[in-house]
Amino acid sequence: MNDRTESLLLALPGLLLLVLAFFMPIGQMLILSVSGPDGVTLSHFVRFLSDPFYLGILWRTVRLSLVITIICAAIGFPLAYIMARVGPKLRLWLVVMVILPLMTSVVVRTFGWMVLLSRSGMIPEMLRDMGLVGRSFALMQTEAAIVIGMVQVLLPFMTLSILGVITRIDGRLEEAARTMGCSFLQSFRTVVLPLALPGIVAGSLLCFTLSASSFVTPNLLGGTRIQVLAASIYKSVTQTPDWPFAAAQAVILFAGILLVLVPYIKMTGPKDG
């Protein structure tokens, strides 16, 4: 047995799992999305794309995912920089703090937010007491609630992606920039930011895909009135139930995420040299 067949054998269980657990369901979904009562049909796609209600859901999903990704990057990049530049002991504690939310279940975390954000919850109450908002102010069942909840869930992914890249940036590059006339902020912008870009891109990708396909948090914090695509798919399956239409929506979500991936991969792909 030569090395090639040996490594093929070693890869076989993983490949089988991938085929069984990933390609088969996706293929099934693709077939389902174009199957009608009398053979192949695109009617499910037409129905989705011609209905303003569903287009609104699609637009909301994309818009919220973008906002969540941008906020995660805006918080995650400075946080990752600080984590990379402090001593190893403090860094360990910061890493633990950042990944701590990942160690509790999404449902538990989201219920925590529901308690905090509800009409009589701590945050609206505090804002009302400070006179910053009116009596009718609510946070639950708004897009803001979804963004808050999702940023908390996704921040670790962004922070850790960027942290990995920043720790590999030689600190002397910043010192060199300082001796060449950069203020701290200028060296941050001209040296750290461009060199950390691959990490920011990778983190944004993770955040965008995860938030575009997330279901539990938007559903619980946004309520039934503010639907995202994943929730709409769920509803089509459980309430109507219209499996082909659910499959068509899933394909649209899948294709949308792939569309975002392409330019990112091009951007971070191998460069000259």
Place this chain on the structure above:
Amino acid sequence: MANVRLSSIKKSFGKTDVLHGISLDVASGEFISLLGASGCGKTTLLRIVAGLESVTAGGVEIEGVDVTRLPPEKRDIAMMFQSYALLPHLSVSENVRFPLRMRGIGSREEQAEKVAAALETVQLDHLADRRPRQLSGGQQQRVALARAIVSRPKVLLLDEPLSNLDARLREDMQVELIEIHQRLGLTTIFVTHDQEEALSLSDRIVLLNGGKIEQEGTPAEIYSQPETGFASNFIGSANLLPAEIIDGETGPVAKFSDGQTLQLALEVSARGPVTIALRQEDLSLDANGDGPKAKVRTRVFLGARNRYVLGLAGEPLRALTANDVEFSAGQSVGLSIDPQRIRVLPR
């Protein structure tokens, strides 16, 4: 006028004192070397001049202006790092233009001219569009040098810039550094642990040991008149032997612990226990010589020379000879040395 003035600089990291009050004036246009073993504080001192490190006490002046509390970007300096610290996402010419751009020196066209001139100085004008990682170590080093001189800083700081190069390139770069310094006349502070580098490049050498100035002077002074055991050992790696000076029949002689004696120069006035510094290249070995006898321990062939390690009065003694001088291990040979070349140091 002093271009850089350091007044009783002290620096501690936590409980460790790294610099114990260093005062130093660097004249305008002078090339000065901070020489010392690793951990002597030479790099810390350079970083203090750059503003990358704060002082615990003391002050830094550049051209009469107190810059002790100024951040690095407000001091008109340029620094070349041991690792070169080229910005990997910028091309060679963008790297060299970086200090001009950040300091806002000149228009775009003037900057391009200066970059071209600086790259020409280091003979790299043909590689201007490459990225740093596409260059060899020696080329990267030249880019770093071009970037350091392009803005004509008041002070040029060099942190062991040659230590990552192989021997051949290092010699070429030494010559280039001397020429560039002569041409531009930049006040230069050069940090190195290599005594040869310091001797060949500098107008003045400041020898640091344990966070203090051990000795300072021109290369010739430091080499021929080391004032302490450390200085004579570090520069020219002289042999240090304990001895006692007594009056012999022909003037003062050094008596070693095994009773053998070595003739000293007549003007040596010290008597009693001292340390004798014998430079390895000043010793000559002769199988039938009449000086003190030493036993050959090992021979190291260096190509152009032989280095012998001998034993004298229980102390190791190194001597450089021509490469055709051959002795066998265990052989007893006579030492001779010009009495004028023996340094007598207080013990």
